[in-house]
Amino acid sequence: MENFDAQIFSFLEDDAFINWATNPDEHGNAYWNAWMQRNPDRVEDLLKAKQIAQNLAKAQKPLNTERLSKDIWENIHADIAAPQNVIPIAAKSSERRNYFIAASVAGLLLVASSLYFLFSNHKSSSNPAQQIASVVMDNSLQHTNSTAENRVVYLVDGSKVTLKPGSSIKHAVFLQKDKREIYLDGDAFFEVAKDPNRPFYVYAHDIVLRVLGTSFNVSTNKNTGNITVLVRTGKVSVYKKSNIARAEYILTPNEGIRYMAQTQSIVKPEVDRDFVQSNSKPDAPAFNFNFEETPVAKIFNTLEEAYGIKINYDEKIFSKCVITTSLNDETFDEKLKIICEAVGANYRIEHNEVFAEGNACK
Amino acid sequence: MERDNQDYTALWLQFKNGNKDAFAELYHSHIKSLIAYGSKLCADEELLKDNIQDLFIELWNSRENLAEPGCVKFYLFKALRYKLIRADKIHHSRQAFTENLPGAGGAYESIEAPVESAIIDKEISDSQINILRKSIAVLSKRQQEAIQLRFYQGLSNEQIAELMGVNYQSVSNLMYTALCRIKKNMKAPVFTTALATVFHLFF
Numbered sequence: 001m002e003n004f005d006a007q008i009f010s011f012l013e014d015d016a017f018i019n020w021a022t023n024p025d026e027h028g029n030a031y032w033n034a035w036m037q038r039n040p041d042r043v044e045d046l047l048k049a050k051q052i053a054q055n056l057a058k059a060q061k062p063l064n065t066e067r068l069s070k071d072i073w074e075n076i077h078a079d080i081a082a083p084q085n086v087i088p089i090a091a092k093s094s095e096r097r098n099y100f101i102a103a104s105v106a107g108l109l110l111v112a113s114s115l116y117f118l119f120s121n122h123k124s125s126s127n128p129a130q131q132i133a134s135v136v137m138d139n140s141l142q143h144t145n146s147t148a149e150n151r152v153v154y155l156v157d158g159s160k161v162t163l164k165p166g167s168s169i170k171h172a173v174f175l176q177k178d179k180r181e182i183y184l185d186g187d188a189f190f191e192v193a194k195d196p197n198r199p200f201y202v203y204a205h206d207i208v209l210r211v212l213g214t215s216f217n218v219s220t221n222k223n224t225g226n227i228t229v230l231v232r233t234g235k236v237s238v239y240k241k242s243n244i245a246r247a248e249y250i251l252t253p254n255e256g257i258r259y260m261a262q263t264q265s266i267v268k269p270e271v272d273r274d275f276v277q278s279n280s281k282p283d284a285p286a287f288n289f290n291f292e293e294t295p296v297a298k299i300f301n302t303l304e305e306a307y308g309i310k311i312n313y314d315e316k317i318f319s320k321c322v323i324t325t326s327l328n329d330e331t332f333d334e335k336l337k338i339i340c341e342a343v344g345a346n347y348r349i350e351h352n353e354v355f356a357e358g359n360a361c362k
Numbered sequence: 363m364e365r366d367n368q369d370y371t372a373l374w375l376q377f378k379n380g381n382k383d384a385f386a387e388l389y390h391s392h393i394k395s396l397i398a399y400g401s402k403l404c405a406d407e408e409l410l411k412d413n414i415q416d417l418f419i420e421l422w423n424s425r426e427n428l429a430e431p432g433c434v435k436f437y438l439f440k441a442l443r444y445k446l447i448r449a450d451k452i453h454h455s456r457q458a459f460t461e462n463l464p465g466a467g468g469a470y471e472s473i474e475a476p477v478e479s480a481i482i483d484k485e486i487s488d489s490q491i492n493i494l495r496k497s498i499a500v501l502s503k504r505q506q507e508a509i510q511l512r513f514y515q516g517l518s519n520e521q522i523a524e525l526m527g528v529n530y531q532s533v534s535n536l537m538y539t540a541l542c543r544i545k546k547n548m549k550a551p552v553f554t555t556a557l558a559t560v561f562h563l564f565f
Contacts, residue, residue, distance in 0.1 A: 003542060013519065015518040015519065019516060055491065055494055056509060056513035057513045060398065060510045065393070065394050069390070069394065069397060072393065079419050080385075
């Protein structure tokens with residue numbers, strides 16, 4: 001067996017060193033820089049150990065936990081939200097799995113029905129053939145679903161919007177730095193990426209919805225102009241456009257409101273099974289961001305279609321670049337970073353477009 | 363990981379008092395680490411899902427009687443590990459008649475994973491981190507667990523020893539042999555065709 005360098009290993013035994021290598025902060029930087037000055041003959045070993053620790057940390061990073069953690073939370077939430085006498089929490093047998101499904105069906109039809117939509121959505125994996133139209137005007141990007149089916153639009157912050165046919169959204173191409181403002185016309189299901197420092201606003205005619213990270217449905221009745229909102233996860237604050245200072249309602253999961261266009265008032269209807277079902281996440285073909293031995297040009301194409309943002313690159317230079325990667329929950333920036341890092345390229349954003357540059361792959 | 367422990371202790375107290383938001387925050391701030399750790403202990407995603415789910419539901423239902431852990435993350439890891447090993451034992455005692463499994467503890471206790479599994483999907487990618495991943499994937503389960511706890515989860519050697527139920531020196535030995543094996547694997551032609559590119563990744 002190969003031996004591992006004892007000098008390097010001694011660094012990896014040191015808790016403080018590992019903390020700094022995998023999670024560097026100013027305090028650690030100061031300490032280890034001073035240490036290196038005192039021990040110049042060990043600098044090389046230290047840097048190697050640091051590199052190894054970082055690579056091992058990187059190699060351990062789980063690929064995709066977003067969906068799993070969401071699924072588990074749905075079940076926990078359904079369980080603890082239910083009245084104790086409806087769902088006894090006693091069973092501890094190995095039959096627990098089946099028991100669980102039975103319990104959520106019996107106790108919380110509402111959550112169960114929305115779970116169905118969650119699961120049924122993961123089946124589609126190929127990229128939808130017919131895409132929605134994304135147009136840049138001024139500094140805004142408008143996505144319009146003129147197809148006959150539901151379509152998913154990806155936002156640069158990692159949020160997803162499922163647009164029903166005939167619906168559209170408009171937003172700053174790369175979203176604003178301090179907030180994320182989306183203008184909605186029609187029906188859409190929002191899955192907002194969590195970012196407490198950057199509230200997410202949805203403007204729908206006379207009402208404004210403010211969230212930090214959550215999922216909810218907005219639908220507009222074309223005849224009456226009434227708007228219905230139903231929250232799936234997280235919290236949504238509802239404002240009237242005329243009074244942004246005070247929230248009319250703060251909605252939690254499975255709560256909804258209806259804006260009555262005629263009287264310009266907001267009411268909170270009883271949420272029953274039909275209400276939840278008609279406001280569940282619409283089934284839509286999702287984009288497949290799992291790439292296996294895929295040419296970079298093809299990956300850029302997929303991103304362009306999903307986000308509606310133009311990516312400029314030299315096809316000749318990238319023609320031999322092929323990568324295998326999974327980019328499902330990352331933000332647009334992170335996706336670009338991963339791709340560019342893999343092929344040794346750089347990218348910059350200019351005039352609301354992306355420019356990728358690099359050297360030819362061998 | 364110690365940095366935020368103070369905040370989690372405060373959240374823990376709120377959760378004990380029945381605050382669901384605090385409970386949700388505890389869940390969301392630890393779930394990624396728990397899945398990462400759990401997937402090292404249990405290859406069956408459904409089983410892992412059930413156990414994490416049960417763990418949190420049990421926590422909620424017994425919240426009033428829970429102690430205040432020194433480190434929330436460590437506490438959750440320990441609880442999950444206990445559940446998964448137990449689940450694994452139940453699972454394997456059922457199969458014991460038909461399958462000849464090593465040791466009483468089932469797959470988890472197996473010392474070394476077969477090298478054949480090294481050729482994961484027979485797909486050899488150029489990505490350097492992938493090569494490292496594959497080199498780790500063929501270590502024994504315990505070696506993999508220790509490596510993850512140390513480098514990804516940020517646990518101290520002492521915590522790892524307590525979690526894995528061994529003494530400090532054993533963790534140190536486990537880590538050393540794991541690193542030796544990774545180094546050896548990185549040079550094996552099974553893992554890489556381009557030796558030179560790997561060199562700077564793992565010395």
